[in-house]
Amino acid sequence: MAPKQRKIALMGFRSVGKSSLTIQFVEGQFVDCYDPTIENTFYKNINVKGQEYCLKLVDTAGQDEYSIFPHTYAMDIHGYCLVYSINNLKSFEVAKIIYDKLLDMTGKIQVPIILVGNKNDLHLERCVSYQDGKDLADFMKANFVEVSAKEHSAVTNLFQTLILSIEKHGLSENNETSNQERHNKCTIA
Numbered sequence: 171m172a173p174k175q176r177k178i179a180l181m182g183f184r185s186v187g188k189s190s191l192t193i194q195f196v197e198g199q200f201v202d203c204y205d206p207t208i209e210n211t212f213y214k215n216i217n218v219k220g221q222e223y224c225l226k227l228v229d230t231a232g233q234d235e236y237s238i239f240p241h242t243y244a245m246d247i248h249g250y251c252l253v254y255s256i257n258n259l260k261s262f263e264v265a266k267i268i269y270d271k272l273l274d275m276t277g278k279i280q281v282p283i284i285l286v287g288n289k290n291d292l293h294l295e296r297c298v299s300y301q302d303g304k305d306l307a308d309f310m311k312a313n314f315v316e317v318s319a320k321e322h323s324a325v326t327n328l329f330q331t332l333i334l335s336i337e338k339h340g341l342s343e344n345n346e347t348s349n350q351e352r353h354n355k356c357t358i359a
Contacts, residue, residue: 173215173222176336177246178329181268182253183261184232187288190319191253192229195329200320216326218333225329235267244275249282249336251328254303256287256316257295262302269310282335283312286328291318 180188189210193201196212210229215222230243252268254261265285272281285307287298300316307314313331317324 173224175224176248177226178249179228179247180251181230183264186253186255186261187319188253189229192227194319194325218330249332251284251286253286253288255289256298257292259297262298282339284332285312285314287316290316291321
């Protein structure tokens with residue numbers, strides 16, 4: 171059976187660790203220096219419950235409350251990682267705003283999302299409690315996990331959990347059908 175193709179966007183405030191999470195997951199290494207991302211795309215094959223997936227990870231530029239998202243963030247995206255840093259309250263507040271904008275942009279009442287509290291290795295600097303993260307995820311009807319890209323703590327688990335959420339929401343079959351229809355059509359210009 172061929173791998174299922176899934177496209178995931180990582181979104182969140184600047185310097186919350188979106189790129190670090192992605193690189194840790196894809197390459198197994200932690201990048202210590204901060205280099206602001208414009209947008210990068212990474213690929214990773216992963217097996218979840220016996221099914222192979224080829225993930226296309228879109229590591230987006232940091233967003234804030236005034237960001238206007240390109241329409242590409244709604245097209246052919248199967249799921250979203252909304253990332254905040256547990257030691258940055260502003261990043262948590264921006265995650266709420268991004269969530270609202272995602273719903274507006276996609277025109278849906280619910281999309282597969284995992285809310286990710288990153289940098290849980292900085293527990294002494296914590297200003298967003300685990301319970302606050304969990305409560306926001308419950309409000310979003312999203313999965314929730316706290317991770318550390320630096321310590322490779324729960325990073326793979328977050329992507330596996332999001333894949334299961336995507337499958338549960340049934341978006342995979344709908345998008346696969348539309349993708350197949352698109353590829354089977356001939357356009358003459």
